[in-house]
Amino acid sequence: MIPRYSRPEMVAIWSPQSKFKIWFEIEAHACDALAKLGVIPKEAAKTIWDKAGDIDFDVARIDEIEAVTKHDVIAFLTHLAEIVGPDSRFVHQGMTSSDVLDTCFNVQLTKAADLLLADLDKLLAALKTRAMEHKDTITIGRSHAIHAEPTTFGLKLAQAYAEFGRCKKRLIAAREEIATCAISGAVGTFANIDPQVEEHVAEAMGLAVEPASTQVIPRDRHAMFFATLGVIASCVERLSIEIRHLQRTEVLEVEEYFSPGQKGSSAMPHKRNPVLTENLTGLARMVRSYAMPAMENVALWHERDISHSSVERMIGPDATITLDFALGRLTGVMEKLLVYPDNMIANMNKFKGLIHSQRVLLALTQAGVSREDSYRLVQRNAMKVWEQGKDFLEELLADEEVLAALSEEEIRDKFDLAYHTKHVDTIFKRVFG
Numbered sequence: 001m002i003p004r005y006s007r008p009e010m011v012a013i014w015s016p017q018s019k020f021k022i023w024f025e026i027e028a029h030a031c032d033a034l035a036k037l038g039v040i041p042k043e044a045a046k047t048i049w050d051k052a053g054d055i056d057f058d059v060a061r062i063d064e065i066e067a068v069t070k071h072d073v074i075a076f077l078t079h080l081a082e083i084v085g086p087d088s089r090f091v092h093q094g095m096t097s098s099d100v101l102d103t104c105f106n107v108q109l110t111k112a113a114d115l116l117l118a119d120l121d122k123l124l125a126a127l128k129t130r131a132m133e134h135k136d137t138i139t140i141g142r143s144h145a146i147h148a149e150p151t152t153f154g155l156k157l158a159q160a161y162a163e164f165g166r167c168k169k170r171l172i173a174a175r176e177e178i179a180t181c182a183i184s185g186a187v188g189t190f191a192n193i194d195p196q197v198e199e200h201v202a203e204a205m206g207l208a209v210e211p212a213s214t215q216v217i218p219r220d221r222h223a224m225f226f227a228t229l230g231v232i233a234s235c236v237e238r239l240s241i242e243i244r245h246l247q248r249t250e251v252l253e254v255e256e257y258f259s260p261g262q263k264g265s266s267a268m269p270h271k272r273n274p275v276l277t278e279n280l281t282g283l284a285r286m287v288r289s290y291a292m293p294a295m296e297n298v299a300l301w302h303e304r305d306i307s308h309s310s311v312e313r314m315i316g317p318d319a320t321i322t323l324d325f326a327l328g329r330l331t332g333v334m335e336k337l338l339v340y341p342d343n344m345i346a347n348m349n350k351f352k353g354l355i356h357s358q359r360v361l362l363a364l365t366q367a368g369v370s371r372e373d374s375y376r377l378v379q380r381n382a383m384k385v386w387e388q389g390k391d392f393l394e395e396l397l398a399d400e401e402v403l404a405a406l407s408e409e410e411i412r413d414k415f416d417l418a419y420h421t422k423h424v425d426t427i428f429k430r431v432f433g
Helices: 008-013 016-036 042-052 059-069 072-084 086-090 097-133 153-178 195-205 220-246 275-289 291-296 309-336 341-348 354-366 371-388 392-397 400-405 408-413 417-421 424-432
Strands: 138-143 146-152
Touching (some): 008 309, 016 059, 016 072, 016 097, 042 072, 042 086, 059 072, 072 097, 097 153, 097 195, 097 220, 097 309, 097 424, 146 153, 153 220, 220 291, 275 291, 275 309, 291 309, 354 371, 354 400, 354 408, 371 400, 392 408, 400 408
Antiparallel strands (some): 138 146
């Protein structure tokens, strides 16, 4: 992943040095189990840890060996042998490359998931703080981007909080599903290695035993993991688009924080653009795009092929690093988001009471007017507001057919904003407890 959209802690998980450290731990833990079973000398297992357990592997040397062997695991094992010496012959006993590669990949994904879960916690905290702050801040709700009925800005954020809460639950489940270990040897039969070795390595690495590997860990697990990342990215985009729309000049109900010295345009000095949320929309597209190749990786030939390998070398780091960056950026946007309640009220009043049309419609039906006639009466007055800039309340009060069914007091009562927010507490209790 390019540095522009990367954060160090997540990047470190995918560094060559981290990968080789995990490979070593898998091999060394397997040697411990083999020693316990009497397959290799206990002294050899200890020597392997003593000589290589605390070192940084020479990535350049491994690359040099791989240039000849054309096999990354063999290149690593060769380098490990250079470090350990004669006892290295006991490393990788009965194992195959996928035992190391797949188990390592799942370790990396679980570590990445832990960082992403921490990211979600920070985002949820920011959303809750701002939702509570604007719980009663009246704004207009929109459908089809057109004024619909009043809501509160706090409710918008409560909805986002609930959405990302679901994302967290999905990621917890995806983490559990991906956290498996396979040390089952060629074609997954344990012919040359005892299943107890797998159990030992799994426990040591914080993983569960893969019930039935085919030489590789089944890729339906990975498909679900990357699909979950894609869903989270879509939720990032949904909130980002909301902010982008609300920041439009003619709306300007919220705005990304514009820092001192920041520039919005190389040509137009007045510009203050929603660059962060636009960026998040683009990053979400990338994270979603990684879900499809992960699903295509499920169908491997027979017990194993490596058509998934090149895919996962890309999507593993890129999807997790990108989403980590996106969640961090979105949290910052929400923490510093500028909110303009006066603009919200001004926008809501631009069309002089139209937002109360449903209440008038329902009142007419309750007064005995058919729904069809009620709709006709309300709409004909509403169209005067749209087309002639009239005041909706005044037009209703001048309509003899409407007054025949409703008194002036009953009509005016239908223009009370508080009516639309009377259940905000109920929704907040459902969302936040």
